[in-house]
Amino acid sequence: MSATDAVKDDLDSPALASAVKKAARHLMPMLIILYFVAFLDRTNVGYAEDALEMDRGISAGAFALGAGIFFIGYAIFEIPSNLLLKKFGARWWLARIAVTWGIVAAAFAFTSGDTMFIILRFLLGVTEAGLFPGVIMFLSEWFPNKVRVQMFALFYLAQPFSQMLGNPISGALISFGDTYTPWRGWQVMFFTEGMMAVIAGIAAIFFLIDSPQKAKWLDKDEKRALLRVMEAEDEVRSTDGPSGIMRAMGNWKVWYFTVIYFCLQVAVYGTTFYLPQQVRRIISPDAEFWQIGLISAIPWFVGLFVCYIVGKNANTIRRRRTWGTMFYTSTGLATIGAAFAGENGMPVLAIAFLVVSVSSFLACGPITWSYPTAFLTGTAAAAGIGLINSLGNLGGFVAPIMRTAIDERFTTETGLYGTISVGVFAFLAAVMFILTRNMRSRSDALLAAEEKTAAAPGH
Missing domain, CATH: 1.20.1250.20 (MFS general substrate transporter like domains)
Structure with a gap:
């Protein structure tokens, strides 16, 4: 049977619809949480700019360089990270990314000067590299083309949620730290939000599944319908694409x-x-x-x-x-x-x-x-x-x-x-x-x- 015939037969099947719904329900919440925490750790440095200058002497120039150098580290290690994800599987590799960037994000609580700040910002980009494209590739292996944009959109919801909730979360942690702990508020913010990523990474090991074949929550008919459509699409991609x-x-x-x-x-x-x-x-x-x-x-x-x-x-x-x-x-x-x-x-x-x-x-x-x-x-x-x-x-x-x-x-x-x-x-x-x-x-x-x-x- 041709790829086109397979798609025509399976796209309208109740089994495929059920498989897609189950996959979205089991996978999307964890992926959204990972991206939410990533955005939080990527942007929370803005809340600590004045405090870092006052407490650690971080200059405006070092702060600006550190803010931008994140993207350099991110760009350099993006492709290697994605290739390793393909080798080791999304479940373990996305978890590894979250844990290591969380450790680096928490280390900002111990920033001592310009050099350490810039190095940590670079390392944050290095360790977070691969999360976003890894999830994009992961979703393309789980969801047929006709619903893929919807899954991408659900994943993207982490951005506005992070922007809306990031202010009160970071502000509350800073206030709590200054009032109730021997640390400075900005240290509590960095350490707590970094540990949130570590916890999310550990949770990803239990909630993510590398492929439909390994999903115990799909029955035989659902697996068959989903795999037939994904294999048909993959056949076409391998013919048309590089x-x-x-x-x-x-x-x-x-x-x-x-x-x-x-x-x-x-x-x-x-x-x-x-x-x-x-x-x-x-x-x-x-x-x-x-x-x-x-x-x-x-x-x-x-x-x-x-x-x-x-x-x-x-x-x-x-x-x-x-x-x-x-x-x-x-x-x-x-x-x-x-x-x-x-x-x-x-x-x-x-x-x-x-x-x-x-x-x-x-x-x-x-x-x-x-x-x-x-x-x-x-x-x-x-x-x-x-x-x-x-x-x-x-x-x-x-x-x-x-x-x-x-x-x-x-x-x-x-x-x-x-x-x-x-x-x-x-x-x-x-x-x-x-x-x-x-x-x-x-x-x-x-x-x-x-x-x-x-x-x-x-x-």
């Missing part, structure tokens, strides 16, 4: 989506790194911290629902392309719109634009990842997905440097021109995304079968 590590790293499609993802990360980090400061400038320079935190949480709260709705309904190639182009465009428009509205004293409109910007780039991520996972498999997937994520995440290193340099060159109170530069990258991604309609391969018949099933009544 084979092996070097061919994947030299494949033009991999580099095409690397550029798109880089543009996305510039938009993401060019906004999130500066969101509290931008909100303060919009509402009032004298605004209280709790006011800034509350208003800054609004875009992430709305983004939760947008990301989930888009993931659930972006179940055809045409819809993904259309929605992806639309959300990249709205990211650019809203990012620039927020800057202009803030510059011209329209705070309500500026906040509304920020809500659209954050919601849009959150929706872009799951849609974008559905493309490379549709043509990469095996070690090629490990290398290709690792390359896209590692080089793409360098946008997080470039964005603050670019935005700061442009703001210093064209001085404005609201950082107008630096914000415009971020929006330009989103527009570039939109143009590249709409051009994916020119990508044709022998997987079209398989994808068409999936789209036909997804569009049928009852789906």
